[in-house]
Amino acid sequence: MPETASTTRAPDALLPSLAPLLHEWLPRQRWFAGKGRRVTGFTLDAATELLPLDGAGPGLLHLLVRVEQPSRPAGTPADCYQLVLGVRPQLPPRLAPALIGRIRQGPLAGRAVYEGLRDPRLAGLLYERLRTPGRTGPLRFHATTSLPPALAPRMLDAEQSNSSLVYGDSFILKIFRRVSPGANPDLELPLALAGAGCARVPAPVAWFESGASTLGVLQPYLRDSRDGWRLALDALADGREFTAEARALGRATAEVHLALASALPTRRLGRVETERLAAAMDHRLHAAAQAVPALLPYVPGLRAVFAAASGTTGDGVVQRIHGDLHLGQTLRGSDGGWAVIDFEGEPAKPLDERRSPQPTVRDVAGMLRSFDYAARTHRPWNADWAARCRAAFCTGYAEAAGTDPRADPALLRAYETDKAVYEVVYEARHRPDWLPVPMSAIQRLSTSP
Numbered sequence: 172m173p174e175t176a177s178t179t180r181a182p183d184a185l186l187p188s189l190a191p192l193l194h195e196w197l198p199r200q201r202w203f204a205g206k207g208r209r210v211t212g213f214t215l216d217a218a219t220e221l222l223p224l225d226g227a228g229p230g231l232l233h234l235l236v237r238v239e240q241p242s243r244p245a246g247t248p249a250d251c252y253q254l255v256l257g258v259r260p261q262l263p264p265r266l267a268p269a270l271i272g273r274i275r276q277g278p279l280a281g282r283a284v285y286e287g288l289r290d291p292r293l294a295g296l297l298y299e300r301l302r303t304p305g306r307t308g309p310l311r312f313h314a315t316t317s318l319p320p321a322l323a324p325r326m327l328d329a330e331q332s333n334s335s336l337v338y339g340d341s342f343i344l345k346i347f348r349r350v351s352p353g354a355n356p357d358l359e360l361p362l363a364l365a366g367a368g369c370a371r372v373p374a375p376v377a378w379f380e381s382g383a384s385t386l387g388v389l390q391p392y393l394r395d396s397r398d399g400w401r402l403a404l405d406a407l408a409d410g411r412e413f414t415a416e417a418r419a420l421g422r423a424t425a426e427v428h429l430a431l432a433s434a435l436p437t438r439r440l441g442r443v444e445t446e447r448l449a450a451a452m453d454h455r456l457h458a459a460a461q462a463v464p465a466l467l468p469y470v471p472g473l474r475a476v477f478a479a480a481s482g483t484t485g486d487g488v489v490q491r492i493h494g495d496l497h498l499g500q501t502l503r504g505s506d507g508g509w510a511v512i513d514f515e516g517e518p519a520k521p522l523d524e525r526r527s528p529q530p531t532v533r534d535v536a537g538m539l540r541s542f543d544y545a546a547r548t549h550r551p552w553n554a555d556w557a558a559r560c561r562a563a564f565c566t567g568y569a570e571a572a573g574t575d576p577r578a579d580p581a582l583l584r585a586y587e588t589d590k591a592v593y594e595v596v597y598e599a600r601h602r603p604d605w606l607p608v609p610m611s612a613i614q615r616l617s618t619s620p
Contacts, residue, residue, distance in 0.1 A: 186215040186236070188277025192284060196271045197238065197252070202332045202348040204250055204519060205240050206600055212239040216251060217381060219308040222296055224279065230258040231293045233310065235350060235381060251350045253386055255297070257287035266290055288346065294324035294336050298344070301377040301389055310386070314377040318342070318389075332518040342376065343392040347385060347515070351522040355385035357515040359526070360431065360491060369430035371423050371511050395505045399498035400545065407549040407556065414563040417542065420501060421567025423509035424538065428492065428531045429572060437490040438528060442482045444489075445582070449481035452589045459592045463599045465610060466592070472617030473588055480585035489528040496534040497541035517593065535576040536586035538564055540594070540612065547608045588616045 190213055197203050198210060216235040224230030234254040243249065262270055262283040269289035274280055287293040300307065302318045322339030329335075334346040347355055358378050365374035377389040399420065406413040456473055460466040466473075493500065494516030502510045516525030539561045546557035569575035576583060594609035 184277045185218060185279070186213055188274050188279060189213075189234075189284065192272035192274070193236070200348075201601075202334065203252070204332075204349055205238060205243070208240045208242045210238055210240055213237065214239065214249065217309045219310055221300065221307060221310075222293065224258050224282075227260055229290060229293060231287055231296055232256045232258055235384075251384075252348055253346060253350050255287040255293075255346065257285045257290045257293050259283050259285070288326050288334055288336060291324050294326065295321070297336075297387075298322060298324060298338050298342075298389075301344070301379065304377075309381045310379055311381070312377070312379045315374075316376050318377065333515075337392055338389075340394045341392055342389050344387055344389045346387045349518060350381075350384045350386065352383045353385075353522050353526065354383070355388070355515060355522070356491075356494065356525055357513065358385045358388045360493075360514040361388075361390070363434040363491075364427065364430050367430040367434040369427060371427050371430075371509065372514070373510065373512065393502050393504065393510060396502035396510065399501035399503060399509075400541070402503055403498055403542070403545040403560075404548065407545065407553065412559070413556070414559050416503065417560040417563040418567035418570075419507070420509050420538070421564040421569075422571040423501075423511065424496065424534060424564075425568045425571035427511050428490070428534070431492065432488075432490045435491045436528070437488050440487050440489045440530060445483055446481045449477045449585060452477045452480075452585060452592075455589065456592050459596045463595050463606075465599075465606070466595060466613065469613050469617040473592070473613070476588045476616060477585050480581045483579055483581050489530055491526075492529050492531055492534045493537075494525050494529070494534070496537040498538070498545060499541070519593075519597075530582065530586075531572075532576050532579065532583050533586045535565070535568060536583055537590055539583075540587055540590045543612060544594075544608055547611060584616065587612075591616060 214237040216237055219233040221233050222231035235251055236254055237249045237251045239249050260282055269285040271284045273283050300312050304312050304314045324336050324338050327335040333348050336344045361372050361375050364372045373390040375388050375390050379386050403413055453474055460470055493514055500513045542560040543557045546553050565577050591609050591612040598605040
């Protein structure tokens with residue numbers, strides 16, 4: 172498809188006219204990573220009109236905006252966010268909850284600006300662009316197969332670090348809000364797994380990008396599936412065991428790891444590297460304790476956990492992994508089979524780190540923490556239920572992989588501890604009511620043998 176016109180009128184005046192609205196709206200968004208830090212300005216990386224902003228109908232404006240926050244770590248670039256904005260002279264009542272504000276000056280003065288993904292007409296236009304691969308200004312659209320036309324869109328309201336649209340219960344489009352240069356693992360790894368014939372992960376059917384940055388990925392929507400987190404909570408509420416499901420999930424996780432190892436390079440893990448891994452965990456602990464003082468009494472015990480792992484090598488191999496594996500990143504179909512989704516990794520970490528080869532035990536530790544997390548949300552706390560699930564998951568993993576992740580307890584415990592430290596910071600920033608959940612794990616990990 173030939174490149175289409177995408178010039179935005181008066182681009183130099185566009186961002187100043189939007190800035191007052193973004194100052195108020197951006198920090199309130201669930202996916203905004205700079206919460207608690209002052210926003211001092213914006214830089215426009217790219218502006219593309221996907222639907223012309225002239226006339227009485229809606230316009231669709233795609234922006235890549237860099238947010239200036241002086242308190243960010245020294246030497247790190249300002250965060251870049253993807254915005255998909257609708258523009259109308261008047262906003263119909265059905266779209267009132269999507270309103271960002273009304274522009275007072277500049278090329279769009281007097282018009283209402285709103286979250287474009289919540290407008291079915293504009294969300295449908297984005298799907299149509301994915302159906303017709305090609306370029307629109309700096310945006311490039313790709314598809315691996317022919318897509319059916321005119322699927323009704325709806326935006327998912329679940330809390331997450333990105334935004335997702337479901338089209339006709341057939342496909343789901345994930346829009347990456349915080350954008351970094353380089354291939355996003357949520358596209359890169361599912362494509363590699365599809366090439367390796369792994370059926371545990373929905374294969375991407377379309378995506379779009381700008382420069383070297385992945386902006387969104389379209390995949391089949393597994394509408395008859397339920398996520399592992401909800402299934403675990405239901406089992407707890409009903410007083411049921413979850414060990415059979417946990418064991419099957421362990422096997423599925425091992426299958427994904429084996430397929431990634433066959434599709435992408437692996438390398439040996441040396442003692443020097445595990446020393447660096449342990450040092451990095453210790454560094455993250457120090458930063459976390461400064462951000463969340465409740466961690467301070469446990470720092471000596473947590474540091475001892477990391478010191479015990481320093482220099483160990485586990486199974487001696489590092490490879491590409493999921494990077495943020497937990498029950499909420501899994502789906503169980505009506506046939507009882509497990510699928511693994513959301514390969515983006517921990518969004519707060521740099522993209523280069525999320526794409527680096529790592530020990531598979533890190534994914535295992537994430538899932539073990541998730542079983543503990545689920546059990547801690549139930550009253551009364553059922554420690555034995557969590558322990559049985561954790562053991563069943565490792566058993567299933569060992570059955571499929573041929574190696575038991577419990578074979579190196581020091582490295583596994585270190586990754587569990589590192590994950591719990593991450594959870595403490597996350598909950599303190601986003602869900603303070605949940606902070607006691609990871610803090611209970613911190614107490615256990617820092618004091619038990």
